[in-house]
Amino acid sequence: xxxxxxxxxxxxxxxxxxxxxxxxxxxxxxxxxxxxxxxxxxxxxxxxxxxxxxxxxxxxxxxxxxxxxxxxxxxxxxxxxxxxxxxxxxxxxxxxxxxxxxxxxxxxxxxxxxxxxxxxxxxxxxxxxxxxxxxxxxxxxxxxxxxxxxxxxxxxxxxxxxxxxxxxxxxxxxxxxxxxxxxxxxxxxxxxxxxxxxxxxxxxxxxxxxxxxxxxxxxxxxxxxxxxxxxxxxxxxxxxxxxxxxxxxxxxxxxxxxxxxxxxxxxxxxxxxxxxxxxxxxxxxxxxxxxxxxxxxxxxxxxxxxxxxxxxxxxxxxxxxxxxxxxxxxxxxxxxxxxxxxxxxxxxxxxxxxxxxxxxxxxxxxxxxxxxxxxxxxxxxxxxxxxxxxxxxxxxxxxxxxxxxxxxxxxxxxxxxxxxxxxxxxxxxxxx
Amino acid sequence: xxxxxxxxxxxxxxxxxxxxxxxxxxxxxxxxxxxxxxxxxxxxxxxxxxxxxxxxxxxxxxxxxxxxxxxxxxxxxxxxxxxxxxxxxxxxxxxxxxxxxxxxxxxxxxxxxxxxxxxxxxxxxxxxxxxxxxxxxx
Numbered sequence: 001x002x003x004x005x006x007x008x009x010x011x012x013x014x015x016x017x018x019x020x021x022x023x024x025x026x027x028x029x030x031x032x033x034x035x036x037x038x039x040x041x042x043x044x045x046x047x048x049x050x051x052x053x054x055x056x057x058x059x060x061x062x063x064x065x066x067x068x069x070x071x072x073x074x075x076x077x078x079x080x081x082x083x084x085x086x087x088x089x090x091x092x093x094x095x096x097x098x099x100x101x102x103x104x105x106x107x108x109x110x111x112x113x114x115x116x117x118x119x120x121x122x123x124x125x126x127x128x129x130x131x132x133x134x135x136x137x138x139x140x141x142x143x144x145x146x147x148x149x150x151x152x153x154x155x156x157x158x159x160x161x162x163x164x165x166x167x168x169x170x171x172x173x174x175x176x177x178x179x180x181x182x183x184x185x186x187x188x189x190x191x192x193x194x195x196x197x198x199x200x201x202x203x204x205x206x207x208x209x210x211x212x213x214x215x216x217x218x219x220x221x222x223x224x225x226x227x228x229x230x231x232x233x234x235x236x237x238x239x240x241x242x243x244x245x246x247x248x249x250x251x252x253x254x255x256x257x258x259x260x261x262x263x264x265x266x267x268x269x270x271x272x273x274x275x276x277x278x279x280x281x282x283x284x285x286x287x288x289x290x291x292x293x294x295x296x297x298x299x300x301x302x303x304x305x306x307x308x309x310x311x312x313x314x315x316x317x318x319x320x321x322x323x324x325x326x327x328x329x330x331x332x333x334x335x336x337x338x339x340x341x342x343x344x345x346x347x348x349x350x351x352x353x354x355x356x357x358x359x360x361x362x363x364x365x366x367x368x369x370x371x372x373x374x375x376x377x378x379x380x381x382x383x384x385x386x387x388x389x390x391x392x393x394x395x396x397x398x399x400x401x402x403x404x405x406x407x408x409x410x411x412x413x414x415x416x417x418x419x420x421x422x423x424x425x426x427x428x429x430x431x432x
Numbered sequence: 433x434x435x436x437x438x439x440x441x442x443x444x445x446x447x448x449x450x451x452x453x454x455x456x457x458x459x460x461x462x463x464x465x466x467x468x469x470x471x472x473x474x475x476x477x478x479x480x481x482x483x484x485x486x487x488x489x490x491x492x493x494x495x496x497x498x499x500x501x502x503x504x505x506x507x508x509x510x511x512x513x514x515x516x517x518x519x520x521x522x523x524x525x526x527x528x529x530x531x532x533x534x535x536x537x538x539x540x541x542x543x544x545x546x547x548x549x550x551x552x553x554x555x556x557x558x559x560x561x562x563x564x565x566x567x568x569x570x
Contacts (some may be wrong), residue, residue: 143516146442148449150539150540150542151453151538152445153444154540155449155453158541166452173445173448176445177445
């Protein structure tokens with residue numbers, strides 16, 4: 001049954017759930033019962049005021065009865081079915097299910113969305129608890145201070161005769177440690193409570209840099225037009241608290257500016273509109289290299305690129321130097337990433353571009369096209385080996401390609417227990 | 433048996449409390465707050481027991497214990513490790529490295545005292561040569 005013919009069925013189902021007779025609904029909506037009968041049997045299309053009137057009588061939003069709302073609902077149901085990991089026999093009847101039981105379908109879809117959100121929260125928290133150096137240091141400080149207080153208080157309470165000198169010293173220690181505990185506890189709570197955009201919450205320079213780029217949507221119009229310098233942008237950025245973060249951000253902005261000069265925004269927009277975002281073609285048209293193209297495509301505003309894009313740049317050790325998140329593709333905040341990412345394959349053969357379809361397990365199963373290439377960051381000389389960097393552009397795809405390679409985010413939060421590239425056990429079960 | 437302990441702990445107030453506690457229990461306590469030269473300090477002191485913090489400046493407690501176990505004559509020296517990290521994997525790593533007993537912060541004084549006495553008694557049974565005038569613990 002086509003989704004555009006189901007509005008009538010949904011009106012009928014809703015009416016019957018409410019126990020309203022057809023004639024009564026017709027009367028309240030100001031139409032004849034025979035006309036409503038035709039509508040309910042999907043033999044008359046309706047819209048506009050009549051749809052609003054019927055929805056009002058039935059106590060639902062008009063969108064519940066319309067095609068647009070159902071399309072989103074059906075997409076959510078299909079995603080839930082795909083994520084379940086087991087074949088759903090009635091997948092071809094998703095439209096009918098959403099049309100006949102919109103309430104239950106909403107429950108299913110919203111529960112699936114909630115599970116996805118919780119999965120992401122677990123991943124983020126797990127990642128932070130296991131790898132965040134700031135959090136580990138804060139917890140250690142709290143526990144050490146608690147240990148000192150407990151030992152000292154115990155001595156004062158349990159030791160019968162205590163020399164005055166010792167007693168005074170322990171009182172002083174207790175006072176110092178209690179102040180320290182109050183401070184460290186408050187700092188820990190603030191650290192855990194603060195939002196992702198808070199400067200105090202970030203403990204490592206990369207997080208400050210990421211917050212800075214996120215605040216700008218990874219796009220700097222004044223830098224594109226040479227009306228601003230990287231140094232000036234960094235100087236006025238409230239997100240960049242530490243010297244290390246300012247240094248990293250300045251270097252990233254200089255790269256951005258250099259790329260933008262080679263591939264100006266207006267010309268890129270024109271080329272992409274005409275020919276699409278094919279990296280090799282763009283490299284030829286702008287007489288530039290593929291790393292520049294991939295870096296540039298990765299930070300283009302979505303309205304110019306025509307879609308969302310993620311970007312990862314790493315050095316030869318695999319450490320991530322720059323990351324731009326993209327919906328559905330988990331990028332670990334700390335520690336090493338999944339060794340199966342195409343960016344690491346690219347590192348093994350510099351200057352050889354590669355294109356891989358991948359699927360990231362353990363989350364909503366979404367397909368991604370990854371384009372990666374490694375380049376000589378520092379040229380070799382007689383006494384020095386070359387230094388390589390690699391870039392990976394991550395483009396979400398609606399469907400998971402047949403040849404998609406499964407990849408993870410990082411071993412610790414990856415559910416693929418049997419993966420041959422695994423470095424350490426996962427905290428997640430296979431079916432998570 | 434002699435009662436000599438080296439305490440490697442960078443947190444001064446914890447060190448002071450433990451030192452007080454053990455001194456009252458008739459122990460000679462040497463306190464040191466850095467991991468970098470901890471092994472040298474232990475070798476020079478030749479104690480009956482070591483209390484070792486895990487997170488130390490200079491060198492971690494795990495590095496210290498690994499080096500200690502490589503020194504001839506110190507393989508069996510009882511080591512009580514104190515740490516704020518109490519996960520199973522931390523305990524396993526510490527045991528693999530050669531720690532005799534593992535204790536997580538915050539701990540009670542009674543726990544520390546009991547652990548020190550137990551380790552000392554066990555070591556005495558294993559190595560009667562370290563016994564001295566036969567002073568009995570209180």
